[in-house]
Amino acid sequence: MPVISTPYAFNESQLYVDLKSIFGRSLYLKCEGFNFAGSIKLKAAIEMVESAERDGLLKPDSVLVESSSGNLGVALSTIAASKGYRFLCVTDSRCNLSTRLLMEALGSEVHIIADLDANGGFLGARIEYVRALCASDDRYVWLSQYTNPGNWRAHYRKTAPEIAHEFPGLEVLFIGAGTTGTLMGCARYFRDWHHPVRIVAVDSVGSVSFGGEPGRRMIPGLGMSMRPPLLDESYVDEVVKVEEADTIRACHRLARHGFLFGGSTGTVVSGAMQWLAQNEPRDLTAVAIAPDLGERYLDTIYQINWLQDLYGDDILDFDEVSAGSRRVEPRRRTSGRRPKP
Known part of the structure; x- marks a missing residue:
């Protein structure tokens, strides 16, 4: 029986759902929502906070501040409450109401940005707001999930090895692309592994992470209105872009079978099923x-x-097709030295 004293000490990340009975194609879904923060973002949050503590950036009067569409904000709220830090989350109107209320219940302050940036999204405006806060008071400490190597390092050290342990014969891995922390950490790990694994990034239509025109995106989580600073496309074999309508259909199809997943999961499942339909010879x-x-x-x-x-x-x-990407884009890997975790 596990007994814990801090909320981030528990994270059940070795649970998989076999989706073949629901979608007709074999796909194992790694469930990352079974922790007190409710998402995979807890891993990156722990890595970034503890790294800041080791580097002496966090002091007793420090105020953590971060731009987040939701899940990282909840993860940092959980850690801040446990460690005794103040936390301010800068989000926007797309953030789910329940997520905002949860952060506030954990003692965090939430600022909502309403102005769009030049790409028609909120991210640029959120980041400028955070920068202004940090310039106004040196107690603010911005972890910057968009540039912090701890974001990808958490998944190099934890998420990818967990998958490798359970699936030593892994052939293809589908990963949603937001900040690309999960994508880059896992991709780097499997580049170093003993046999090749095809890395397929799943993005939202309207995101500009891998190029293309910006467009309306109403579901928070995946996609960016700017190129992710952490992204190195040489580690990515293919990119699948998914319409939000297909994300929603995938979520509801899962729910009809008793599995209630979030929008990011619906996007990843939709993109994966489309890729498998086009590429699965066996x-x-x-x-x-x-x-x-x-x-x-x-x-x-x-x-x-x-x-x-x-x-x-x-x-x-x-x-209609419930799992539908509109295009699959191959990516040619290039050689080069790998960053050390």
Whole structure:
């Protein structure tokens, strides 16, 4: 029986769901939402906070500040409450109401940005707001998940080895691309592994992470309105971009079978199923990472009025392809020295 004294000491990350009975194709979904922060972001949050502590950046009167669309904000709220730090999360109007309330319940302060940046997103505006806060008071400590190597290092040290242990014959790994911390940590680890693993990044249509035109994105989690500073495309074999309508259909299809997952998971599953439909010559050993669960999306992707207002009355027509990317883009790896974790 595990007994813990800090909330971040528990993280059940060795649970997988076999999706073949739901989607008709073999795919093992690694569930990362079973911890007190409710998402995979707890791993990166711990790594970044403890690294800042080792480097002497955090002092008793420090105020952690971070830009987050939700999950990292909750993870940092959990850690800050446990360690006695103040935490201020800078988010935007797309952040789910339940996520904001959860951060506040944990004692954090939440600032909501309403102004769009030059790419039609909120990220640039959020970052400028954080920079202004840090310039105004030296007690603010910005971990900067977008540039902090601890973001990817957490997954090099934990997430990828967990997958390798359970699936020694792994052939393809599907990873959602947001800040690309999970993507880069896992991709770097499997580049060093004893046999090749195809790395497929899953992104949202409207994101500019891998190029393309910016567009409206209403579901927080994956995608960026700027190129992720952590991204090194030489580690990525292919990119799948998924329409938000297909994300929603994948989420509801999973829910119809009793699995309530978040929007990021719906995107990854949708992209993975499309890739497998196009590329599966046989039963591959394939794993996808599910970043979170679905309770925080009850007022958005699981709320019919919200869906119909944004996507139309036919959004949940399950006769349509429920897992659909619009394009799969190959990426040619280049050689070079790997950063050390």
